[in-house]
Amino acid sequence: MKILFVTPELAPWVKTGGLGDVAGALPAALRALGHDVRVLVPAYPAMSKSFPDAAEIARPQPLGGLLPTPVLKQAFAPDGMPLLLLDYPHYFDRPGNPYIGPEGRDWLDNHLRFGLLSRVAAWLGAESSTLDWQPDIVHCHDWQTGLAAAYLHYLPGRRAKCLFTLHNLAFQGLFDHASLFELGLPDAAWHIEGIEYYGYLSFLKAGLQYADAINTVSPGYAREIQTDEEGMGMAGLLRVHAGKLSGILNGIDSKAWNPATDRHLATNYGVRRLELKAANKSALQAELGLEQRADLPLLAVVSRLTEQKGLDLLLEVAPQVFALPAQLVVLGSGTPALEHECAALARQHRGQCAVTIGFDEALAHRIEAGADIFVMPSRFEPCGLNQMYSLRYGTPPVVRATGGLADTVVDAADPKHGNGFVFGPATAPALLQALRRATAAWRDPVLWRRLQQHGMARDSSWADAARHYAALYQRLTGSP
Ligand code: ADP
Numbered sequence: 001m002k003i004l005f006v007t008p009e010l011a012p013w014v015k016t017g018g019l020g021d022v023a024g025a026l027p028a029a030l031r032a033l034g035h036d037v038r039v040l041v042p043a044y045p046a047m048s049k050s051f052p053d054a055a056e057i058a059r060p061q062p063l064g065g066l067l068p069t070p071v072l073k074q075a076f077a078p079d080g081m082p083l084l085l086l087d088y089p090h091y092f093d094r095p096g097n098p099y100i101g102p103e104g105r106d107w108l109d110n111h112l113r114f115g116l117l118s119r120v121a122a123w124l125g126a127e128s129s130t131l132d133w134q135p136d137i138v139h140c141h142d143w144q145t146g147l148a149a150a151y152l153h154y155l156p157g158r159r160a161k162c163l164f165t166l167h168n169l170a171f172q173g174l175f176d177h178a179s180l181f182e183l184g185l186p187d188a189a190w191h192i193e194g195i196e197y198y199g200y201l202s203f204l205k206a207g208l209q210y211a212d213a214i215n216t217v218s219p220g221y222a223r224e225i226q227t228d229e230e231g232m233g234m235a236g237l238l239r240v241h242a243g244k245l246s247g248i249l250n251g252i253d254s255k256a257w258n259p260a261t262d263r264h265l266a267t268n269y270g271v272r273r274l275e276l277k278a279a280n281k282s283a284l285q286a287e288l289g290l291e292q293r294a295d296l297p298l299l300a301v302v303s304r305l306t307e308q309k310g311l312d313l314l315l316e317v318a319p320q321v322f323a324l325p326a327q328l329v330v331l332g333s334g335t336p337a338l339e340h341e342c343a344a345l346a347r348q349h350r351g352q353c354a355v356t357i358g359f360d361e362a363l364a365h366r367i368e369a370g371a372d373i374f375v376m377p378s379r380f381e382p383c384g385l386n387q388m389y390s391l392r393y394g395t396p397p398v399v400r401a402t403g404g405l406a407d408t409v410v411d412a413a414d415p416k417h418g419n420g421f422v423f424g425p426a427t428a429p430a431l432l433q434a435l436r437r438a439t440a441a442w443r444d445p446v447l448w449r450r451l452q453q454h455g456m457a458r459d460s461s462w463a464d465a466a467r468h469y470a471a472l473y474q475r476l477t478g479s480p
């Protein structure tokens with residue numbers, strides 16, 4: 001099958017979270033199954049710099065509304081993956097991350113920037129395309145690409161089927177009514193069964209409403225979002241569309257995240273050479289200015305610092321955590337309030353707590369390897385990749401029982417399969433109790449080794465997920 005994979009982020013070049021990782025790995029896994037996949041992504045500075053020889057292959061037009069005519073360029077990733085770079089410098093040649101300018105605010109024209117991405121995806125998936133490659137499936141991800149489903153719905157003639165993958169229901173891509181015209185969408189789309197959402201235009205709702213199928217990134221999250229408590233205002237709509245909604249658990253890039261070959265680590269190790277992991281702990285302690293204490297459990301967080309991730313709970317119990325005693329390292333960036341609180345914590349507990357504010361891929365790897373225990377107290381978690389990296393790196397995770405965390409982490413109470421620690425309520429006492437259990441278990445070498453082995457033995461590769469996606473594509477196109 002021919003699949004157009006449409007994404008606003010693509011690891012290793014452009015990544016703000018797990019979506020970038022998924023886009024960097026799933027297409028390759030689909031290609032390995034024999035499918036013809038091309039990845040459409042904006043030509044951000046990091047893309048243009050990495051692929052200076054990308055050749056023009058089309059000028060998609062007319063796109064309607066106030067949308068400009070971009071240039072579509074083709075390049076090839078090192079593994080041979082064809083990349084379609086959406087080049088329109090006025091929109092995409094900007095500093096900062098894909099959504100936010102250097103001063104920390106959303107770009108004011110995000111509806112046009114991601115409207116253009118969505119519109120070009122639909123252009124490629126319909127008869128309008130001038131390429132000699134017509135996708136069977138347009139596979140979209142999150143609100144940034146949700147409008148592609150709406151555009152495809154309103155385009156005449158033969159068109160690809162559309163799969164919309166929901167990575168996070170919290171980001172809904174809400175813009176005012178006037179953007180309907182700017183985006184060249186018909187007035188007919190402005191109703192409750194279209195893309196209108198409480199007086200706003202919602203990119204996310206467009207994806208949910210018009211896609212031929214919707215999936216999210218774990219079976220657990222697929223169930224949760226259909227409840228009023230966790231549906232973030234979309235539960236009713238999702239229940240209506242339950243027949244086209246499924247959950248497919250993410251994999252991880254098992255080449256990039258392999259402790260035996262990870263070039264970011266001080267010392268490589270594997271399940272059979274687990275004793276070598278300790279060298280990564282002391283290297284991390286040295287790097288971050290923590291006391292060299294092999295006798296203290298080292299807890300770690302690598303995360304976006306937002307409400308979703310529940311780090312306020314950890315901050316609340318931090319004094320008790322240090323009294324266990326334990327050390328803590330945090331790598332993250334996000335809301336200014338959480339960034340400041342984390343930084344203040346490190347100042348108050350020098351030697352025991354190290355906080356790095358920023359985005360640092362290499363340090364994230366060294367933390368996964370150097371820490372003893374990984375902490376993810378998320379309020380909700382569609383899938384979560386870090387707990388899977390932690391399992392693979394022999395760093396048992398402490399997670400809240402939600403979404404993909406509950407689907408991947410088995411509590412230590414299960415002697416046959418336990419690989420981490422799971423707690424229920426999103427409260428500071430519940431987290432603290434789980435951390436107490438984890439640090440006590442860490443002091444029991446036999447139990448700890450067993451937890452590590454269970455985690456490291458788990459198959460988190462993309463092969464399985466890719467087969468599920470391929471089956472979904474096949475159902476959509478009716479191909480055998
Ligand atoms: P989400 O997509 O909700 O942020 P995931 O667990 O799915 O959560 O994926 C987060 C990804 O982003 C992981 O690869 C993680 O290592 C990475 N990451 C998050 N914050 C940072 C950071 N500050 N520095 C480096 N990597 C980070």
Ligand code: GLC
Binds near residue numbers: 018019217382404
């Ligand atoms: C989102 C979710 C995260 C998930 C990632 C990749 O950002 O918050 O749980 O792992 O997407 O699907």
